[in-house]
Amino acid sequence: MERIFSPLGFDDPGAGPLYLQLQRRIADAIAGGRLAPGNSLPAERDMATMTGLSRVTVRKAVQALVAGGQLVQRRGSGTFVAPKIERLEQALSLLTSFTEDMARRGKTVESVWLARQVTTPSPEEVMALGLGAGERVARLERVRRSDGVPLAIERASLSLQTLPDPASVETSLYAVLQDRGLRPVRAVQRISASNLGAKDAELLGVATGAAGLRIERIGYLPSGRVVEFTRSLYRGDAYDFAVELTLAPSLEGSNG
């Protein structure tokens, strides 16, 4: 610990900005195990006096590591090395529901409802669901947790013909749809990454600006009718999506 926050070595002119040097020292200490998950760091003011830097500079180094998910800070309490997070792997090629997916691997699932209502659709929802003029929409918004850890924010929209009573969904949306004979058999997903805004980050228990996996899904019935339009935001540090790929058809047989 003394070595990390030693005032020595900060005067090398070619070593870059001071906050980056400190950031690198702390990151190296975590990577090297000298700072283990759960360990506390000295208070910001103490790090400042120990290193001979100003508190603002120390804060800039720490903030970068908080944003990257390597440290966590609790006001009034202190700064700590982030706990090791167990990465969940989910197969992306199968159309399963969150609830079923977690049950399959023996995890508990809790949902915290943010909204479960009938409302006026956004232009995006009108487009995706093919709604008529004046038609309203069922919207389900919830934070998904597994074993107490928030994993994803899920915002599902369905036409009222598909789901007249949103309040009837307690846990699995797909289970409700299945009862109504309206479970999707095919879906198209689009995946991208983006930085989480303050609100979404708080819901997921990570720092503002942390990387999240954004997944947009449109589910279809066998008839081709759209049943669901879902936008999810997964914690980037807690989720791995696995996909199996096969050779592109147009290239088949031309190999070798």
Added chain:
Amino acid sequence: MERIFSPLGFDDPGAGPLYLQLQRRIADAIAGGRLAPGNSLPAERDMATMTGLSRVTVRKAVQALVAGGQLVQRRGSGTFVAPKIERLEQALSLLTSFTEDMARRGKTVESVWLARQVTTPSPEEVMALGLGAGERVARLERVRRSDGVPLAIERASLSLQTLPDPASVETSLYAVLQDRGLRPVRAVQRISASNLGAKDAELLGVATGAAGLRIERIGYLPSGRVVEFTRSLYRGDAYDFAVELTLAPSLEGSNG
């Protein structure tokens, strides 16, 4: 412009921190089109005097928007609204190479090589490629650009039996492998999101901490032998991966 940086309204006690209020004002102006892509913002010092805030506070607001990809800053030049980026969509279910994928949609592809060498493998590479003790590895690292815009960093590792001469790869790795009769026919990918470090961010031309899509791929021959181990980092703001899902086999027929 005057409205955005007006000193009025910053005294409301319930509106949260000043830097968040300013951040919201600027973000709203961009979303509402009052600030269009390419537009320049006043200098930081000017924004500070206009709003009555300190430069540090203005900077904190601006930095957050830079991290989120909504603004770009150029030292000595100014602060600008980020140009609209064209999102590329790539099918995730087919095993295609970057080069072929871009060619199919009529885009030019350039590679900037970071490394193309035979070297000592990392433990991760030994594991993924199933290398023997003392065996060396061919490593290909490059930044992929399309129409001049950097899109991804690709780091591919192959055993020397698969690719004895890394320098023989000029554009498409898969084309070279195909010539040798070693093109993979199956691959497993793992997808997650993470914040880009300073170095990777610079290579992709985005701000440090921006969200990136991390993809790890292991490619196999028909025999089941591993041919390639590739770790890629895509710009989160420039890429959409599309996947089509079908009903999980175990649920087939139980629908309705």
Added chain:
DNA sequence: TAGTGGTCTAGACCACCAA
């Protein structure tokens, strides 16, 4: 050369948490 963003400082007050 003038203007811009990038870094850094010393000091202050507030809100929250734990003993």
Added chain:
DNA sequence: TGGTGGTCTAGACCACTAC
């Protein structure tokens, strides 16, 4: 109540860009 992180300020110097 004392310590912690969260916010904010005024002022300074540097490195780079554009002219």
